């Protein structure tokens with residue numbers, strides 16, 4: 001996208017954003033790429049030669065919990081080394097201007113939105129920072145402290161798993177229904193750094209497009225066109241760490 005084209009698209013997007021009463025944002029791995037968190041696509045969906053769907057799945061955990069915990073401990077250790085980027089901070093600024101008429105729905109489990117200062121964040125795929133006990137069900141915030149290959153529950157010594165939504169698992173009802181409501185009621189949906197391939201997360205885009213009262217304006221921010229592009233009213237193609245600060249300035 002030429003600078004001229006990006007400039008024109010930014011003007012249009014800013015107009016819709018400023019006119020919108022309710023704003024919803026959907027983010028994916030791309031918003032954290034400039035912080036040094038690898039995206040799924042960047043690794044061709046593979047980790048150490050394993051298809052991510054195999055590692056990030058209940059079956060994978062049953063077969064080899066140590067392998068799965070190594071996968072997540074490696075990602076926890078990496079997130080501990082990185083910081084939010086200007087894209088995360090721009091979304092914090094956007095929320096400040098909107099207060100409770102702003103909802104940030106993220107597919108990311110890295111917690112970088114909250115680390116940047118975002119408040120109304122819906123983690124529809126869970127978080128690297130939480131564990132869930134398969135014995136007593138306790139969900140605990142363990143931040144990014146090292147957890148070892150097979151962590152046990154401090155309460156009941158039960159087996160712990162990451163509090164993350166794996167492939168083939170349903171999303172947490174309360175968080176998912178809040179996300180659907182936010183998409184349904186928004187006037188602008190900002191879709192940032194997602195390939196929009198994974199479901200049901202990607203279905204938030206057509207939900208917003210249908211809209212409760214009026215169809216939402218969909219603004220896509222990505223390095224390239226995606227499965228979401230057919231719903232986009234305007235596309236801002238460039239690194240989100242560069243484009244988002246321009247959009248909210």
Ligand SMILES: CC(C)NC(=O)[C@H](Cc1c[nH]c2ccccc12)NC(=O)[C@H](CCCC/N=C(/NCCC(=O)O)S[C@H]1O[C@H](COP(=O)(O)OP(=O)(O)OC[C@H]2O[C@@H](n3cnc4c(N)ncnc43)[C@H](O)[C@@H]2O)[C@@H](O)[C@H]1O)NC(=O)OCc1ccccc1
Pocket residue numbers: 027028029030031033034039040041042056107108109125164165166167168169170171192193194195196197198199200201221222223224226238239240241
């Ligand atoms: C692969 C896909 C086709 N498969 C699915 O969607 C499956 C199956 C399925 C269900 N319904 C369907 C309908 C159609 C087809 C398939 C399905 N869905 C499920 O299994 C879901 C669960 C899905 C959630 C899985 N967990 C994740 N994450 C946590 C784990 C973990 O993280 O370890 S999904 C995970 O992958 C997805 C990766 O996508 P992105 O984040 O978009 O990242 P990606 O790398 O793909 O793209 C990055 C983008 O950024 C851009 N980019 C890069 N750098 C930048 C930059 N600098 N700036 C801007 N943009 C940038 C790139 O261009 C690119 O576009 C995210 O959602 C992420 O959270 N569960 C379920 O259906 O359960 C049933 C059920 C229902 C009810 C009750 C019981 C059971």
Ligand SMILES: [Zn+2]
Pocket residue numbers: 133134135136137138153154155156157158
């Ligand atoms: Zn327990």
